[in-house]
Amino acid sequence: MSDSAAAQTGGLDEPADPVDTAARDLQQRLMASGHERPEGDRCPICFDLIELPVDEHSKTNACCMKGVCNGCFLAAHQRGMLDRCPFCRTPTPADDASTLAMIQKRVHKGDVLAKSILGDKFYHGKLGLAKNVPRGIELWTEAAELGSVHAHFELGVVYHTGDGVEEDKPRGIQYWQKAAMKGDTESRHNLGVAEYQNGNFKLAAQHWMVSTKMGFEKSLNHIKDMFKKGHATKAQYAEALLGYRDAVEEVKSPQREEAKRLGF
Numbered sequence: 131m132s133d134s135a136a137a138q139t140g141g142l143d144e145p146a147d148p149v150d151t152a153a154r155d156l157q158q159r160l161m162a163s164g165h166e167r168p169e170g171d172r173c174p175i176c177f178d179l180i181e182l183p184v185d186e187h188s189k190t191n192a193c194c195m196k197g198v199c200n201g202c203f204l205a206a207h208q209r210g211m212l213d214r215c216p217f218c219r220t221p222t223p224a225d226d227a228s229t230l231a232m233i234q235k236r237v238h239k240g241d242v243l244a245k246s247i248l249g250d251k252f253y254h255g256k257l258g259l260a261k262n263v264p265r266g267i268e269l270w271t272e273a274a275e276l277g278s279v280h281a282h283f284e285l286g287v288v289y290h291t292g293d294g295v296e297e298d299k300p301r302g303i304q305y306w307q308k309a310a311m312k313g314d315t316e317s318r319h320n321l322g323v324a325e326y327q328n329g330n331f332k333l334a335a336q337h338w339m340v341s342t343k344m345g346f347e348k349s350l351n352h353i354k355d356m357f358k359k360g361h362a363t364k365a366q367y368a369e370a371l372l373g374y375r376d377a378v379e380e381v382k383s384p385q386r387e388e389a390k391r392l393g394f
Contacts, residue, residue, distance in 0.1 A: 156307070161336060164311040164318060167344055168279055170243070171313075173199035174217055181381040182315060182345045192232035193220035195243045201385035204394045230257040246273035246281040253284075253294065263294035274305070282309035283317045290320075299324075310337075315346040322349065331361040342370045345377030 171179050173188065174196045181187040181199075188197040196217045206216035213222050223229040230251070236244030246269065251257050253266025267288060273281035282305045288294050290302025303324060309317035322337030335356060338349040353370045356362035388394075 157333075160307055160311060160321075161340075164313045165340055165344070166313050167315065168313045170197070170279070173197070173202055175199070175202040176383070176385075178383065179381050181378070181386070182347070187386070190247070191215040191217060191220070192223060192229045192236070194218040195236055195241050195247070199386060200389040200394050201383055201387075204389040204392065205385055207394075226257040230259070233257075242273050242276045242278045243280065245269055245276070246278040246284070249273060249281065249284070253288075267295060274308075279309050279312045279314045279317075282306070282312075283314055286317060286320065290324075310340075313344070315341045315344045315349075318344075319346055319349045319352075322352065326352070326356075331356065335362050335366060339366070339370055339373070343373030343377055345374060345381065347374070350374045 167179055171184055173180055175198055178199070180197065184197060188199045189203055190197045193215050194217055196215075198216055202216055206214075211219075214220060215222065223232055233244050233248050233251070237248055249266045249269030251259050251266075252262045252269060255261030267285070270278075270281040270284050270288075274285055286302045286305035286309065288302070289298045289305065291297065303321065306314075306317040306320050306324075310321055318337055318341040322334045322341070325331075325337060326334035335353060338353050338356075341349040342353060350370055353362055353367055357364065357367040
């Protein structure tokens with residue numbers, strides 16, 4: 131085929147750029163997966179998803195690394211179980227040293243979440259540990275390699291912001307992408323923020339729609355703001371409102387509502 135003929139056909143014989151193809155494939159996988167929250171977001175007692183943010187509506191026990199919702203914790207207290215884990219019945223640790231020992235024991239047993247949480251403690255200098263950012267990042271990296279969603283999120287934060295490491299935004303994005311594809315709502319939200327800051331409003335709205343429909347209120351507020359600024363349609367905002375409402379209703383229970391009322 132002559133050069134002029136090739137030009138007329140739009141260069142159909144030219145191979146696609148492998149970099150563009152890989153990026154497009156990743157974007158398709160990213161948008162097609164991670165629409166369900168991870169199983170770790172379910173209370174192991176009532177088996178319902180825990181309301182977001184999970185840390186505000188549950189307590190993670192160092193003895194077994196299970197995050198029990200506040201409703202089930204309240205029910206355990208009402209049954210007189212005041213000083214034991216409501217899941218595994220292990221006595222509650224009396225101090226930071228005992229808590230740290232429990233976490234380290236879980237790490238030695240191969241508990242990936244425990245390794246990631248131990249990374250938190252080193253990174254922030256908690257439970258009597260001296261602050262050790264490199265050790266915290268090392269533990270998160272090991273946990274991420276073993277599949278920890280929590281570790282992927284934390285590594286995304288530190289690399290994207292340069293907090294404790296040399297800033298590497300693309301690397302941070304990659305960690306968030308991996309977490310988002312496993313259903314992590316905050317990582318998904320952060321991907322939306324990154325796209326919005328880059329002027330990619332359509333992609334930002336798509337990310338925030340996913341996390342909104344999983345019950346992440348910040349994403350709903352961002353879609354609302356986009357609607358006000360003309361970057362999202364009325365239909366998109368309405369879809370987000372309905373999706374968020376359904377997600378919030380799904381995680382409600384009389385027990386959990388009572389825990390909120392009592393400030394438990």
